[in-house]
Amino acid sequence: MSGPSTYEPKTAFTRWLDRRLPIVRLGYDSFVAYPTPRNLNYWWTFGAMLSLCLVVQIITGVVLAMHYVPHIDMAFASVQRIERDVPFGWLIQNMHAVGASMFFLAVYIHMFRGLYYGSYKAPRELLWILGCVIYLLMVATAFLGYTLPWGQMSFWGATVITNLLGALPLIGEPIKNWLMGGFSVDQPTLNRFFSLHYLLPFVIAGVVALHVWALHEAGQNNPAGVDVKSKADTVPFTPHATMKDLFAMGLFLILFATFIFYMPDALGHADNFIPANPLQTPPEIVPEWYLLPFYAILRAIDFNIGPIDSKLGGVLAMFAAIGVLFILPWLDTSRVRSMRYRPIARQFFLIFVVVCIFLGWCGGQNPGNILAKAGPFSATLEWVEGGTVSQAPIQAAGESQWQEAADTAEAAAREQGATMTAVNRTGASTGSLRTVAGGAVQSRVVTAETVDALETAIGAAKVEVGQAAPFFTVERRLPPTFTVTNLSQVLTLYYFLFFLVILPLLGLREKPGRVPDTIAKPVIDGKAQGAS
Amino acid sequence: MAEAAGDAHAGDESTRRDFIFIAAGSAAAVGAAATIWPFINQMNPAADTRALSTTEVDLSAVELGQQIKVMWQGKPVFVRHRTAEEIAAAQRDDFANLKDPQADADRLIQEDGQAGQPEWIVLQASCTHLGCVPTFAEGSAFGGWFCPCHGSDYDTSGRIRRGPAPRNLDIAPYVFTGPTAIRIG
Numbered sequence: 205m206s207g208p209s210t211y212e213p214k215t216a217f218t219r220w221l222d223r224r225l226p227i228v229r230l231g232y233d234s235f236v237a238y239p240t241p242r243n244l245n246y247w248w249t250f251g252a253m254l255s256l257c258l259v260v261q262i263i264t265g266v267v268l269a270m271h272y273v274p275h276i277d278m279a280f281a282s283v284q285r286i287e288r289d290v291p292f293g294w295l296i297q298n299m300h301a302v303g304a305s306m307f308f309l310a311v312y313i314h315m316f317r318g319l320y321y322g323s324y325k326a327p328r329e330l331l332w333i334l335g336c337v338i339y340l341l342m343v344a345t346a347f348l349g350y351t352l353p354w355g356q357m358s359f360w361g362a363t364v365i366t367n368l369l370g371a372l373p374l375i376g377e378p379i380k381n382w383l384m385g386g387f388s389v390d391q392p393t394l395n396r397f398f399s400l401h402y403l404l405p406f407v408i409a410g411v412v413a414l415h416v417w418a419l420h421e422a423g424q425n426n427p428a429g430v431d432v433k434s435k436a437d438t439v440p441f442t443p444h445a446t447m448k449d450l451f452a453m454g455l456f457l458i459l460f461a462t463f464i465f466y467m468p469d470a471l472g473h474a475d476n477f478i479p480a481n482p483l484q485t486p487p488e489i490v491p492e493w494y495l496l497p498f499y500a501i502l503r504a505i506d507f508n509i510g511p512i513d514s515k516l517g518g519v520l521a522m523f524a525a526i527g528v529l530f531i532l533p534w535l536d537t538s539r540v541r542s543m544r545y546r547p548i549a550r551q552f553f554l555i556f557v558v559v560c561i562f563l564g565w566c567g568g569q570n571p572g573n574i575l576a577k578a579g580p581f582s583a584t585l586e587w588v589e590g591g592t593v594s595q596a597p598i599q600a601a602g603e604s605q606w607q608e609a610a611d612t613a614e615a616a617a618r619e620q621g622a623t624m625t626a627v628n629r630t631g632a633s634t635g636s637l638r639t640v641a642g643g644a645v646q647s648r649v650v651t652a653e654t655v656d657a658l659e660t661a662i663g664a665a666k667v668e669v670g671q672a673a674p675f676f677t678v679e680r681r682l683p684p685t686f687t688v689t690n691l692s693q694v695l696t697l698y699y700f701l702f703f704l705v706i707l708p709l710l711g712l713r714e715k716p717g718r719v720p721d722t723i724a725k726p727v728i729d730g731k732a733q734g735a736s
Numbered sequence: 737m738a739e740a741a742g743d744a745h746a747g748d749e750s751t752r753r754d755f756i757f758i759a760a761g762s763a764a765a766v767g768a769a770a771t772i773w774p775f776i777n778q779m780n781p782a783a784d785t786r787a788l789s790t791t792e793v794d795l796s797a798v799e800l801g802q803q804i805k806v807m808w809q810g811k812p813v814f815v816r817h818r819t820a821e822e823i824a825a826a827q828r829d830d831f832a833n834l835k836d837p838q839a840d841a842d843r844l845i846q847e848d849g850q851a852g853q854p855e856w857i858v859l860q861a862s863c864t865h866l867g868c869v870p871t872f873a874e875g876s877a878f879g880g881w882f883c884p885c886h887g888s889d890y891d892t893s894g895r896i897r898r899g900p901a902p903r904n905l906d907i908a909p910y911v912f913t914g915p916t917a918i919r920i921g
Contacts, residue, residue, distance in 0.1 A: 360868065363866075363867045364866045364867060364885075366867075367866045367867040368866070381780065381781055382779050382780050383779070384781075385779055385780070385781055385782065385785065386781045386782075386785040386810055387781065387785070387809035387810055387811055388810040388811040390785075390810045392781070392782065392785065396779065482807075482810070482811075482812060483805055483812050483869060484869060485868040485869045485870075485883075485884055485885060487884050488884070488885065489866075489868065489885050503886075506900055513902050514900060514902065515865065515866075515900075515902055571886065571887075572887055606831075628828070629828070629831045630827075630828065631830075631831075656875075656877075659877055
């Protein structure tokens with residue numbers, strides 16, 4: 205793509221250096237003379253921001269490691285010390301914590317950009333896959349890093365995620381203990397998480413180098429998705445892309461600084477300001493915002509699929525949600541790269557973006573929260589006032605005949621004029637039957653907004669009636685409900701449909717939009733030359 | 737010398753060389769695996785961590801209806817002194833509609849196979865869903881344990897009754913070492 209090098213050393217020293225280590229030439233060819241498509245828009249500036257984020261995280265991280273103590277008794281206090289006592293510690297710690305969120309914000313925009321403009325298609329499949337590897341490493345690094353402050357959310361987040369691996373059949377438990385270095389999240393876990401959290405950013409930097417190398421080999425994609433035809437379609441990286449990237453970076457840094465200086469903890473969770481306590485679980489465990497969509501997918505699978513139980517199913521779905529990105533270049537069958545010229549795919553893409561955002565919302569909610577229901581939860585309590593209570597044993601011939609025996613006994617009691625009956629099973633084939641004869645049948649209906657509130661209301665009603673009733677029969681009416689989990693299921697379904705069904709089939713069926721004349725035809729007298 | 741032997745059997749040369757390549761390659765692979773193994777295995781629980789595998793508990797201080805949490809292998813374990821009502825509720829529900837059917841008596845069996853005492857139940861205090869610590873009674877519709885994370889509800893025998901957890905609360909392996917003392921692990 206870059207073509208032969210146009211670098212010419214100007215001074216005696218650079219000529220000397222160029223013969224021995226052509227590092228200036230490499231920089232010049234990669235970031236000065238490198239031809240970039242002239243139609244790149246601002247969505248193409250996020251790569252530069254991501255490089256900046258990585259550098260910020262590494263520098264602030266190395267500094268924080270000078271003050272942080274990876275010990276379960278001291279980790280929490282050492283972070284507080286950084287915030288309060290270390291000169292400018294508050295700034296550096298905030299930069300690191302907010303930096304993680306900014307990093308993910310930029311990477312998500314960068315990924316959606318790639319999706320929309322088909323940047324994953326030939327010849328950029330490896331470029332895309334390397335990007336997916338970087339993303340996966342980022343997720344791992346962020347998870348490890350979130351454990352380090354050793355707050356409640358750190359500890360319980362680590363517990364929940366390591367337990368996820370325990371869901372794997374047979375190898376799950378040994379892998380879990382291997383990862384934790386013990387039988388629970390404890391000192392060995394914290395110590396190794398710190399070590400790995402320090403290591404992984406450098407691995408990321410290595411893969412980023414490969415990512416940039418692959419980019420410079422295949423050349424940048426562009427909003428039209430049409431390959432660059434000649435030199436006239438490109439401009440040199442410096443000053444054009446450099447200046448544009450710097451301007452976008454300036455805007456990005458304003459947002460970054462707003463968070464650092466005005467709301468450094470807005471993106472975190474209040475519970476992480478409570479020191480970790482293995483004996484007490486916080487009321488809710490949620491990951492940081494950038495992992496919420498995957499958390500929602502994890503929790504969406506609350507049903508067993510054949511031999512796969514719900515827990516393993518959730519884990520598999522969550523990993524599949526990232527895994528599917530790796531094979532995307534071969535799932536999308538369309539030969540048109542940019543969705544600018546794919547009118548139908550564009551609609552599905554926009555829905556996909558909305559689905560991802562709502563998945564994130566679902567991940568932050570209590571899964572049982574009811575979004576809609578067909579009616580109120582209600583229950584009818586019945587009891588008898590003033591009757592005579594008697595009790596008789598039931599003996600069934602065997603365990604399998606129990607239900608039959610109980611039904612017979614109950615029917616017989618009713619025949620004899622009992623107003624209420626209740627069966628109490630005490631053994632495999634034994635039990636007792638309580639009956640009330642005579643008296644007046646009373647009933648009461650209670651309603652509530654949720655199942656739990658209904659149980660509370662039933663309990664309250666029982667207390668109110670009190671001794672007047674020997675026992676109650678309760679008939680509960682639970683309306684069909686649509687919960688956060690149900691919404692997550694619908695959204696998860698679309699997430700996978702988009703990649704596994706819509707993109708493969710649509711690529712074969714869709715009629716692309718017309719490429720505009722400015723791209724399809726030469727601009728000046730049938731010749732595309734002389735533009736620069 | 738080896739070369740001379742090679743020349744003498746010119747037709748065999750490639751086979752002999754292949755053999756040497758394969759043998760050398762295999763030796764290198766075994767060596768690499770042997771080198772990597774210590775670096776992988778070092779992450780497994782260390783001897784001092786594994787040494788924490790038993791915990792002695794004195795039950796005499798636990799009043800009726802009281803529950804203590806003890807640490808075993810770095811994880812909390814519930815030792816609950818159950819009341820007569822709790823025992824009755826647990827035994828009554830042996831035949832209820834259970835997700836993971838198990839009789840209360842089977843959940844009290846000691847590690848050595850002997851029957852336990854219904855007053856004492858020893859459970860691992862981590863929800864079988866994702867490992868949170870359930871709370872006792874508070875929130876439970878069955879008078880047992882309730883997990884605040886995702887709403888799994890356990891009865892007074894620690895059996896799962898409602899919610900996402902796949903299994904009953906795990907029993908911690910224990911034996912009575914005296915009338916009022918147990919050893920966990």
